[in-house]
Amino acid sequence: MSAAALNARLAAEHPAAARCLSPLGARLYFPRGIPVQAKEAAACAYNATIGQLRGPDGHAAPLDALRRLVPALDADQSFLYAPQGGLPNLRDRWAARLAERASPGSAPLSRPFVTSGITHGLSLLADLFVGPGTEVLLPSPCWDNYAQVFGTRSGGILRSYSALSPEGFSVEGFAAAVGALRGPAVVVLNFPSNPGGYAPSAAEADQLVAVLTAHPGPLVVLCDDAYQGMVWDAERPPHSVMHRLAAVADPERLLVVSTDGATKELFYFGGRVGFVTAVLPGGGGAALEEKLTAAIRVSVSSVSGTAQAIVLAALDDLALLAQREALHADLAARWARLRDGLEAAGVPAWPFNAAFFALLPAPTDAEELRHAFLKDGLGLVSAAAGPNLRLSYASLQLDDIDPVVEILAKRLAR
Amino acid sequence: MSAAALNARLAAEHPAAARCLSPLGARLYFPRGIPVQAKEAAACAYNATIGQLRGPDGHAAPLDALRRLVPALDADQSFLYAPQGGLPNLRDRWAARLAERASPGSAPLSRPFVTSGITHGLSLLADLFVGPGTEVLLPSPCWDNYAQVFGTRSGGILRSYSALSPEGFSVEGFAAAVGALRGPAVVVLNFPSNPGGYAPSAAEADQLVAVLTAHPGPLVVLCDDAYQGMVWDAERPPHSVMHRLAAVADPERLLVVSTDGATKELFYFGGRVGFVTAVLPGGGGAALEEKLTAAIRVSVSSVSGTAQAIVLAALDDLALLAQREALHADLAARWARLRDGLEAAGVPAWPFNAAFFALLPAPTDAEELRHAFLKDGLGLVSAAAGPNLRLSYASLQLDDIDPVVEILAKRLAR
Numbered sequence: 001m002s003a004a005a006l007n008a009r010l011a012a013e014h015p016a017a018a019r020c021l022s023p024l025g026a027r028l029y030f031p032r033g034i035p036v037q038a039k040e041a042a043a044c045a046y047n048a049t050i051g052q053l054r055g056p057d058g059h060a061a062p063l064d065a066l067r068r069l070v071p072a073l074d075a076d077q078s079f080l081y082a083p084q085g086g087l088p089n090l091r092d093r094w095a096a097r098l099a100e101r102a103s104p105g106s107a108p109l110s111r112p113f114v115t116s117g118i119t120h121g122l123s124l125l126a127d128l129f130v131g132p133g134t135e136v137l138l139p140s141p142c143w144d145n146y147a148q149v150f151g152t153r154s155g156g157i158l159r160s161y162s163a164l165s166p167e168g169f170s171v172e173g174f175a176a177a178v179g180a181l182r183g184p185a186v187v188v189l190n191f192p193s194n195p196g197g198y199a200p201s202a203a204e205a206d207q208l209v210a211v212l213t214a215h216p217g218p219l220v221v222l223c224d225d226a227y228q229g230m231v232w233d234a235e236r237p238p239h240s241v242m243h244r245l246a247a248v249a250d251p252e253r254l255l256v257v258s259t260d261g262a263t264k265e266l267f268y269f270g271g272r273v274g275f276v277t278a279v280l281p282g283g284g285g286a287a288l289e290e291k292l293t294a295a296i297r298v299s300v301s302s303v304s305g306t307a308q309a310i311v312l313a314a315l316d317d318l319a320l321l322a323q324r325e326a327l328h329a330d331l332a333a334r335w336a337r338l339r340d341g342l343e344a345a346g347v348p349a350w351p352f353n354a355a356f357f358a359l360l361p362a363p364t365d366a367e368e369l370r371h372a373f374l375k376d377g378l379g380l381v382s383a384a385a386g387p388n389l390r391l392s393y394a395s396l397q398l399d400d401i402d403p404v405v406e407i408l409a410k411r412l413a414r
Numbered sequence: 415m416s417a418a419a420l421n422a423r424l425a426a427e428h429p430a431a432a433r434c435l436s437p438l439g440a441r442l443y444f445p446r447g448i449p450v451q452a453k454e455a456a457a458c459a460y461n462a463t464i465g466q467l468r469g470p471d472g473h474a475a476p477l478d479a480l481r482r483l484v485p486a487l488d489a490d491q492s493f494l495y496a497p498q499g500g501l502p503n504l505r506d507r508w509a510a511r512l513a514e515r516a517s518p519g520s521a522p523l524s525r526p527f528v529t530s531g532i533t534h535g536l537s538l539l540a541d542l543f544v545g546p547g548t549e550v551l552l553p554s555p556c557w558d559n560y561a562q563v564f565g566t567r568s569g570g571i572l573r574s575y576s577a578l579s580p581e582g583f584s585v586e587g588f589a590a591a592v593g594a595l596r597g598p599a600v601v602v603l604n605f606p607s608n609p610g611g612y613a614p615s616a617a618e619a620d621q622l623v624a625v626l627t628a629h630p631g632p633l634v635v636l637c638d639d640a641y642q643g644m645v646w647d648a649e650r651p652p653h654s655v656m657h658r659l660a661a662v663a664d665p666e667r668l669l670v671v672s673t674d675g676a677t678k679e680l681f682y683f684g685g686r687v688g689f690v691t692a693v694l695p696g697g698g699g700a701a702l703e704e705k706l707t708a709a710i711r712v713s714v715s716s717v718s719g720t721a722q723a724i725v726l727a728a729l730d731d732l733a734l735l736a737q738r739e740a741l742h743a744d745l746a747a748r749w750a751r752l753r754d755g756l757e758a759a760g761v762p763a764w765p766f767n768a769a770f771f772a773l774l775p776a777p778t779d780a781e782e783l784r785h786a787f788l789k790d791g792l793g794l795v796s797a798a799a800g801p802n803l804r805l806s807y808a809s810l811q812l813d814d815i816d817p818v819v820e821i822l823a824k825r826l827a828r
Contacts, residue, residue, distance in 0.1 A: 027566050033558040034795055037784070041793020046818050048805045049793040051608060051770045052683040053741070056811050063681055063738065065731040069724050072483045079684045116530050116686070119715035127567075144447040145711060152441050153541075153712040194465060267477055269466040270493045270719025272530070297559060298567040301533035304718040305684025310483050317479040324477065327467070356465045370451070379455020379463040381448055391462045397470050404460050 003029040013284030016218035017255040020184040022131030028294040077309035086114025090312040101239040106246040110278040110285035117272035121259035130154040135185040139163035141385035183218040192227035192354030195390035199231040199354035217253025225260040232332040233353035246279040271307040341405035346413040356394035362387040417443040427698030430632035431669040434598040436545030442708035491723035500528025504726040515653040520660040524692040524699035531686035535673035544568040549599040553577035555799035597632040606641040606768030609804035613645040613768035631667025639674040646746040647767035685721040755819035760827040770808035776801040
């Protein structure tokens with residue numbers, strides 16, 4: 001479909017999404033090039049379209065020096081080009097995972113679109129929705145790469161609000177910042193948060209959703225759900241705010257879209273398998289998918305089939321759930337030990353209950369403190385915002401927690 | 415380093431590269447964020463910097479549902495975040511491959527920078543060197559994704575010349591097109607070519623190099639070497655024009671950079687492992703690497719460690735060479751059979767001697783002809799330029815060649 005036809009279709013199906021397209025997002029379309037023509041020739045006796053090798057049986061014929069390294073993987077999935085959007089079975093498998101978490105009354109979701117890790121999902125969405133001058137609302141503090149992706153790379157104007165309060169998420173700060181946005185704009189949510197390690201309560205999540213649905217739009221609400229489900233405080237909702245938004249979002253005003261993936265959820269950091277999923281089914285979802293297809297074709301063309309095959313096989317492994325739960329229990333134990341240890345030692349911390357992190361207010365310059373802790377044998381990450389120090393307890397063993405708290409207490413105890 | 419300091423360093427070490435930076439290329443820098451801080455904490459007893467899990471021994475601790483799928487791979491390489499730029503051993507291994515092919519008197523090359531496939535290398539270089547209005551010279555016909563990457567995505571102004579002549583590469587057309595460029599501009603070379611399947615003779619390569627070195631610059635010469643080494647006519651130079659340019663390029667006028675990878679060279683289509691390498695050693699190479707590091711951090715963050723580990727293990731496998739040579743011999747046999755078959759059947763073709771393709775002039779509309787051939791049971795790719803039809807003999811078996819020539823002859827024989 002031409003860019004103009006695609007934009008018209010999106011406008012008809014989801015006006016907010018269409019109005020939020022960046023100049024690049026509006027230009028992008030997927031030409032009827034080699035991947036389309038190869039598909040059309042799939043039934044031919046002789047399919048001489050595509051520049052990849054297959055064996056006489058029509059399947060992948062990898063060199064044995066590579067094949068012997070992954071004998072358990074499907075060779076076609078692992079060695080041939082994966083389609084733009086990802087392996088079909090993997091997309092369906094991920095869709096089923098998301099569907100299990102849907103809130104009552106949720107609108108259907110688009111088919112998950114595979115990206116080369118979660119950063120890639122963010123950058124593809126930035127291609128579509130952030131151009132020079134687009135306002136992008138980020139929490140403060142936030143993952144430092146957001147500023148690079150949405151600001152340095154895409155030219156967006158970064159807005160910010162303090163997301164932290166001693167009680168939890170600062171709904172007031174968020175409401176004021178959203179209220180000041182003149183759409184089209186992008187709002188980035190990140191729960192469980194990095195670097196905060198915070199997941200909102202059900203009440204906070206409801207308030208946050210109310211703030212967004214009260215905005216006249218058009219807004220793209222981008223839920224960075226990298227740490228989806230990793231909420232250690234059992235009284236908090238474990239799933240993404242996206243599902244709550246899916247129950248109330250209005251296509252005239254809000255496009256809700258999430259990035260998530262195997263990076264943290266399957267602890268497959270090096271794999272680079274992420275997903276982009278929107279609250280946008282049917283024709284609108286197809287139009288958005290064609291925009292994403294165009295954007296991925298010009299960035300990485302397709303996502304590693306080997307990594308996708310590993311994620312798919314793992315998701316189909318009945319043993320996966322128990323393995324993940326054991327690791328979750330381990331992380332929850334580290335979290336509880338750290339929380340209790342910091343409290344006992346009188347080390348102040350922002351509320352934390354999820355993901356991998358605790359965020360500690362820095363009483364002096366965060367960079368200076370970070371260097372002091374390096375000399376103590378403890379590596380932390382400094383965040384200028386605050387200033388604060390981020391501690392990743394995922395990188396520590398359970399037995400490390402007590403000595404680490406001791407080191408922290410010497411410089412940070414009240 | 416700040417963007418300004420980085421740009422100054424590049425200007426001192428390689429003026430042409432600095433003058434060719436796009437607005438985005440000039441903005442990009444790698445902030446002292448989490449990856450840098452994690453590196454600084456590597457020696458700490460407690461390294462709580464990074465949001466990934468390790469086991470008590472400090473190594474990767476993947477879930478068994480994933481680990482059991484790749485038992486032969488190094489778990490750290492496969493499951494932990496690979497550094498921006500790629501696995502160090504893989505980079506060195508690829509550098510050694512390139513060094514073996516260097517021309518006498520070549521300037522040293524930068525350390526190969528790992529990308530998520532070759533398209534990703536092109537798009538990172540487009541980020542650095544192509545902005546709105548940058549002239550980009552493409553051969554015609556060329557891979558259809560070039561126009562999307564350099565034009566639709568980066569906003570470059572596409573220039574073109576007919577690269578085909580009945581004798582081989584059209585040096586005259588190329589010289590006229592290069593002469594019309596006012597630097598800063600980008601010249602894309604692609605040998606062996608897609609869709610042409612053509613590698614130049616030594617004389618043509620020398621003429622081409624002379625055209626480029628005569629230009630006042632500044633130019634970025636981007637060698638897309640995806641099909642590097644796959645030259646079936648034994649009398650032609652098998653290696654990239656980059657190596658010839660490396661012997662004569664002047665940093666005041668020309669930046670020479672190549673993209674290549676395991677996609678075709680190791681027939682690892684689904685892996686997505688490519689490399690960017692520049693004729694730019696030392697401090698200039700380091701500055702360019704920092705720009706690439708910044709550009710990859712905001713696009714995919716890092717490249718699949720699993721795919722990199724597979725490529726590295728395969729390159730270290732003594733059996734690889736014989737396996738590749740067997741497949742090369744097989745492809746060369748398909749090529750010879752096709753060339754002879756087309757000639758005997760009186761089917762005109764542009765000169766072809768390399769890569770996976772033969773390009774056939776279309777006497778009528780290429781799309782109509784493509785659809786007619788689909789009905790004959792033969793899938794080809796249509797190229798508006800010419801018009802021509804691309805036949806990928808890599809996708810056919812040796813025994814398919816004769817019946818395919820018969821189908822072609824019915825519609826295309828003189």
